[in-house]
Amino acid sequence: PARIALLTRDLRIHDNPLLSGEGEVVPLFVLDPRLGGLSANRQRFLHQCLADLRATLRERGGDLVIRTGDPVAETVRLAREVGTTTVGVAGDVTDYAQRRERRLRDAGLDLRITPGVTVLPPGAVRPGGGGNSYRVFTPYWKAWERSRWRVPAATPHRIAMPDGIAPGPLPETPAGESPDALPGGETEARRRLRAWSREISRYDEEHDDLAADNTSRLSAYLRFGCLSPLELALMAKADDSPGAQAYLRQLAWRDFYYQVTAAFPKISTQAMRPTADTGWRYDEDALRHWQDGLTGVPIVDAGMRQLRAEGWMHNRARLITAAFLTKHLGIDWRPGLQWFFRWLNDGDVPNNSGNWQWTAGTGNDTRPYRRFNPIRQAQRFDPEGGYVRRYVPELKDIDGGAVHQPWRLPEPVRRGLDYPGPLESHRDEAVWLRD
Numbered sequence: 001p002a003r004i005a006l007l008t009r010d011l012r013i014h015d016n017p018l019l020s021g022e023g024e025v026v027p028l029f030v031l032d033p034r035l036g037g038l039s040a041n042r043q044r045f046l047h048q049c050l051a052d053l054r055a056t057l058r059e060r061g062g063d064l065v066i067r068t069g070d071p072v073a074e075t076v077r078l079a080r081e082v083g084t085t086t087v088g089v090a091g092d093v094t095d096y097a098q099r100r101e102r103r104l105r106d107a108g109l110d111l112r113i114t115p116g117v118t119v120l121p122p123g124a125v126r127p128g129g130g131g132n133s134y135r136v137f138t139p140y141w142k143a144w145e146r147s148r149w150r151v152p153a154a155t156p157h158r159i160a161m162p163d164g165i166a167p168g169p170l171p172e173t174p175a176g177e178s179p180d181a182l183p184g185g186e187t188e189a190r191r192r193l194r195a196w197s198r199e200i201s202r203y204d205e206e207h208d209d210l211a212a213d214n215t216s217r218l219s220a221y222l223r224f225g226c227l228s229p230l231e232l233a234l235m236a237k238a239d240d241s242p243g244a245q246a247y248l249r250q251l252a253w254r255d256f257y258y259q260v261t262a263a264f265p266k267i268s269t270q271a272m273r274p275t276a277d278t279g280w281r282y283d284e285d286a287l288r289h290w291q292d293g294l295t296g297v298p299i300v301d302a303g304m305r306q307l308r309a310e311g312w313m314h315n316r317a318r319l320i321t322a323a324f325l326t327k328h329l330g331i332d333w334r335p336g337l338q339w340f341f342r343w344l345n346d347g348d349v350p351n352n353s354g355n356w357q358w359t360a361g362t363g364n365d366t367r368p369y370r371r372f373n374p375i376r377q378a379q380r381f382d383p384e385g386g387y388v389r390r391y392v393p394e395l396k397d398i399d400g401g402a403v404h405q406p407w408r409l410p411e412p413v414r415r416g417l418d419y420p421g422p423l424e425s426h427r428d429e430a431v432w433l434r435d
C-alpha cells in the first residue's frame with residue numbers, strides 16, 4: 001500500500017530516507033499560511049526548492065503534491081484520498097515540529113519518524129554521567145566523530161503516483177528582500193556541492209579570510225534539506241586533508257546546536273545561562289544603526305550590509321557583528337537574533353539561537369566573557385580591507401587596511417567621505433577606538 005512522505009526540511013531525492021524503500025510513496029508538502037517564521041527571503045528560497053523538487057519527481061514518473069493549509073489537516077485529507085494511514089516525516093527538534101508530530105499521531109495516523117535533518121539524530125550520542133545532551137562542544141565533537149553513522153538512503157529511480165490524486169498548484173514564487181541571494185533547490189545545491197568538493201582541501205586556511213570568501217555557502221541548502229548533511233559529512237570524512245577535517249568539525253557544530261535545542265527548546269527566547277542575561281540596554285537608535293549598517297565601524301557595517309544584500313553573511317562577520325551588538329553596544333541578543341532571522345536564507349532556530357547565545361555569553365561558550373575587538377578582528381581577517389570595500393561603497397577609494405579606521409584618515413579626506421563617525425558605545429566608551 002502507498003504511504004505518504006510528509007516533506008518538511010528535506011527537499012531532495014538524494015539520501016532522503018523518506019522517499020526510499022519499498023512500495024509506493026506519495027510525497028507531500030504543505031504550505032502553512034500561518035507559518036510566520038518564514039521571512040520573505042526564505043519564502044522565496046522555499047518556493048524555488050519546491051519547484052525544483054517537483055520537476056525532478058516528474059522526470060521520475062511521480063509528482064510532488066502541494067497543498068496549502070494546516071499541515072495536519074491536509075495530511076489527514078491526503079491520507080484518506082490515497083487510502084492509507086502510514087505517514088513518514090523527518091524528525092526535527094523545534095517546538096513547531098514537535099507539536100506537528102503529536103498532532104499527526106493524535107489524528108490517528110501511523111507516524112514513522114525518519115532521520116535526515118542532521119548527520120546524527122539528537123540524543124544518538126550522550127555525555128557520560130547521564131545527561132541528555134552535551135553542553136560543551138569539544139567532547140560532543142569527539143563522540144560525534146567516533147560514532148557510527150547510518151548508511152545513506154538509496155536514491156529512488158521511480159516515484160509512482162496513485163491515480164486520481166491532484167498534485168495541486170505551486171503558488172507563484174514570492175519576491176524575497178535580498179537582491180543577491182542564492183537560488184534554492186536541489187539541482188543548484190548539487191552543482192555547488194560538486195564545485196565545493198574541489199575547494200574543500202583549502203578550507204582550514206581560508207575559511208576565516210573575509211575577502212577570499214571561500215567557504216562552502218551551502219548552509220541554506222542544508223537548512224531546507226536540498227543536501228543531506230550526512231552526505232557532506234561522509235564526503236569530508238573520506239578526504240583526509242586538513243581542510244576537509246576542519247569542514248567536518250563545522251558540520252558537527254550544526255548537529256551540536258540541534259541536540260542543544262532538543263534539550264532546551266526555548267533557546268530562541270530564553271537564556272541558557274540566566275545569570276549572564278542581565279543588564280542589557282534598550283537603545284532603539286543604536287539598534288537601528290546596527291541594522292542599517294551605519295555604525296561607523298566599517299567591518300561591522302560591511303557584515304550587516306552583506307546580510308541584507310545576499311541573505312547570508314560570512315561566519316566571521318556574524319561573530320563580529322553579533323559581538324558588537326551585545327558586548328560593545330550592550331544590547332540584548334534577542335533583537336539581534338530576530339534581525340538575522342529576518343534576512344538569513346539559512347536562518348533556523350537551533351543555529352541562529354545557539355550562535356547568538358554563544359556570542360552574547362548566555363549560551364554554550366566556555367569563555368562567556370571573551371571580547372571581540374572589531375578593529376583587531378578586521379585587521380586579522382580582512383587585512384587588506386577588500387571585504388569592507390566590497391560592501392561599503394562609501395569607502396571604496398580608501399586603500400589597504402586604512403579602510404578599517406576612517407576616523408584616523410587626514411581630516412580633509414575624512415570630511416569628503418559620506419560615511420558616519422563611529423557610534424558611541426555607552427557601555428565601555430568605545431575602547432575599540434583606542435590602540
Ligand code: FAD
Pocket residue numbers: 207215216217218219220222223247250251252253254255257313314315316318319322340344346347348349351352353355356359
Ligand atoms: P561553512 O564555513 O562552509 O561551514 C560548513 C557548514 O557547517 C555550514 O554550512 C553550516 O551548516 C555548519 N556551520 C558552520 N559554522 C557553524 C556554526 N558556528 N554553528 C552551526 N553550524 C555551523 N548557521 C546556520 O546554518 N543558520 C543560522 O541561522 C546561523 N546563524 C548564526 C548566527 C550567528 C550570530 C553566528 C555567529 C553564526 C550563525 N550560523 C548560522 C553559523 C555559521 O555562520 C553559518 O552556518 C555559516 O556562515 C554558513 O556559511 P557556509 O555554508 O559557507 O559555512
